[in-house]
Amino acid sequence: MSKQVPIVDYLVLDGDQPHLEANACAECGALYFDRRNACARCGAQSFERRALAGSGTVRAFTIVHRAAPGVKTPYVSAVVDLDGGGVVKSNLVDVEPDPEQIALGMPVQMVTYVAGTDDEGTEAIAFGYAPADASHPENGA
Amino acid sequence: MTVSDTVWIIGASMTKFGRYPDKDVVDLGSEAALAALADSGKTIFDMDLMAVGNLYEANGMVGQRIQKQIGQTGIPCYNTANACATGASAVRIAHTAIKAGEARMAIAVGVEQMGKSGLLGGAGRAKGDRKVFEPSGRYGAVMSPEGVLGTGIMPGVFAQAGMEYARQHDGVGFEQFARVAEKNHKHSVLNPLAQYQKEFSLEQIMGAEVVAYPNTLLMCCPTGDGAAAVVLASDEVVRQLDPDQRRRAVKISASVLTSDPWTESAQVQPDVNTLTRQAADQAYEQAGVDPQDLDLVELHDCFATAELLHYDNLRLCEPGGAGEFIDSGGPWRDGRIPVNVSGGLISKGHPLGATGVANLYEVTTHLRGEAGDRQIEGAKVGLTHVIGLGSACAVHILEKPAA
Numbered sequence: 001m002s003k004q005v006p007i008v009d010y011l012v013l014d015g016d017q018p019h020l021e022a023n024a025c026a027e028c029g030a031l032y033f034d035r036r037n038a039c040a041r042c043g044a045q046s047f048e049r050r051a052l053a054g055s056g057t058v059r060a061f062t063i064v065h066r067a068a069p070g071v072k073t074p075y076v077s078a079v080v081d082l083d084g085g086g087v088v089k090s091n092l093v094d095v096e097p098d099p100e101q102i103a104l105g106m107p108v109q110m111v112t113y114v115a116g117t118d119d120e121g122t123e124a125i126a127f128g129y130a131p132a133d134a135s136h137p138e139n140g141a
Numbered sequence: 142m143t144v145s146d147t148v149w150i151i152g153a154s155m156t157k158f159g160r161y162p163d164k165d166v167v168d169l170g171s172e173a174a175l176a177a178l179a180d181s182g183k184t185i186f187d188m189d190l191m192a193v194g195n196l197y198e199a200n201g202m203v204g205q206r207i208q209k210q211i212g213q214t215g216i217p218c219y220n221t222a223n224a225c226a227t228g229a230s231a232v233r234i235a236h237t238a239i240k241a242g243e244a245r246m247a248i249a250v251g252v253e254q255m256g257k258s259g260l261l262g263g264a265g266r267a268k269g270d271r272k273v274f275e276p277s278g279r280y281g282a283v284m285s286p287e288g289v290l291g292t293g294i295m296p297g298v299f300a301q302a303g304m305e306y307a308r309q310h311d312g313v314g315f316e317q318f319a320r321v322a323e324k325n326h327k328h329s330v331l332n333p334l335a336q337y338q339k340e341f342s343l344e345q346i347m348g349a350e351v352v353a354y355p356n357t358l359l360m361c362c363p364t365g366d367g368a369a370a371v372v373l374a375s376d377e378v379v380r381q382l383d384p385d386q387r388r389r390a391v392k393i394s395a396s397v398l399t400s401d402p403w404t405e406s407a408q409v410q411p412d413v414n415t416l417t418r419q420a421a422d423q424a425y426e427q428a429g430v431d432p433q434d435l436d437l438v439e440l441h442d443c444f445a446t447a448e449l450l451h452y453d454n455l456r457l458c459e460p461g462g463a464g465e466f467i468d469s470g471g472p473w474r475d476g477r478i479p480v481n482v483s484g485g486l487i488s489k490g491h492p493l494g495a496t497g498v499a500n501l502y503e504v505t506t507h508l509r510g511e512a513g514d515r516q517i518e519g520a521k522v523g524l525t526h527v528i529g530l531g532s533a534c535a536v537h538i539l540e541k542p543a544a
Contacts, residue, residue, distance in 0.1 A: 005274050005276075005283055006281075006283075007282060007283055007284060007290065008280040008281055008282050008283075008286060008290065009276060009280060009281030010280060010281075030403070030405070031405070032408060033280060033408065033409070034279040035279065040403045041403040059305055059308065059406065060301040060302070060304040060305035060410070061301065061304055062292065062296075062297045062300035062301045062304060062353045062354055062355075062356075063351065063354035064292050064296075064297050064352075064354075065350070065351040065353065065354070066296070066351075066352045066353070067287070067288055067292070068288075068294070071288035072288065073288075074351075075288055077291035077292040077297050078291060078301075079301055079305070079406065079409060079410045081406075087406040087408065087410070088409055089290060089409040090290045090291045091288070091289060091290065091291055099354055104304060104307065104308035105308060115289050116284050118272045118274045118283075119271050119272045119273060120273055122273075122274050124274055124283050124284050126289050126290065127290070
């Protein structure tokens, strides 16, 4: 198996249990995907790593048809409310890029896939969200 | 100098928005500055302060370069950058200086030259470079996340903001968003300063190329060039104006700037609502004005989805009632609260740094009764709103003084 790296550092590949991890404020629990000097909500300066759920619901989406050069269109971008806390943005996968096929509030489940390969054969693993009622055995990283 | 309780607009101007390949930001900014000064009956030699908003050349001392065209007098000159609230932030600097008694008169200029840059950006690796994944940036990204981990560029960001509202409120969807663009394109036909003055049917708008659903091409503002300027003055200066000039002075009843308070979802998707609501509420309180008192509003319709949200954020409709407000014709020029009678950013254009000054020009012109074919008859109170993603929100309330 070729070497794999996550597309961003808040995606933890962790074998067959890929998941997102955030910096959680030790005082108020506010979640951040990047490093913070202090919590933007309460000002506390200590954080702990927290694993986030893979399941959630679609809070908002858009279907992008016109994009920067090199970005494949159309694709569906969504903001997802994660079960148990946290909000994340990523693509919806395994859905038709058709507003009739996507429902606001629909349950989704995180999946991972190979988004690119570099010249040394290393694969970048990305995450997206698929409708929760479908099964996606082919989407394991 | 003494503290001024009230700050007034005594001069206002804007260039026609459009494309000026033969001019630069200094030409455009100087043109607007001189026109606003002429409109005020004052000159640059009367000004105690200058503030200039420009985004694309923010490190280029645009204000001082404009001074070299119109008059170098040694006054303090501030160059501001605050995304799409850049121009309004320059106005805020002039406003606070007069209010504090540090200036009697000040000029604020907003100017931008975007050319046909587009809003999609797009950097790329040079062909032939060896590609090796290396984590970089605050998220340790090994490749561009755009289009993989969703979208972070403007058409999609504002599309998602609109869809979030649609999820929360019944009766809001593609057609309501499209109706916003139908209105603003129709309004623009009366505004000779608008970049585009072309009417489109709802069918044409909904059938146009989709940029980021639900925003089609005709629901997105164009890029462009342009400038606007206002001359502000203290109570004392206004009292001493000759009667014809004093009659044209417009009172700034509220001037507010906010940034994002913490909200959970805004960590991944800009929240354009909370800071707009806070700015509006502060402005209404400062001015002692109720939203229902407004005769016209110029708000930040960078995309049609955005305008619909701001009906609610600016309290122009019942809470949750933005869909009903547009469906019932409320924001049309003959409706309950006319919104973007200039054509809005969608048709008038959106040269970033100029926008927040141009909307003050628009409302001032109506309050003076000088708006020609697009005049809202008897307008006495108006509100302007801009939002720069990141975020900064400015709201101003202007009033025609009692005769």
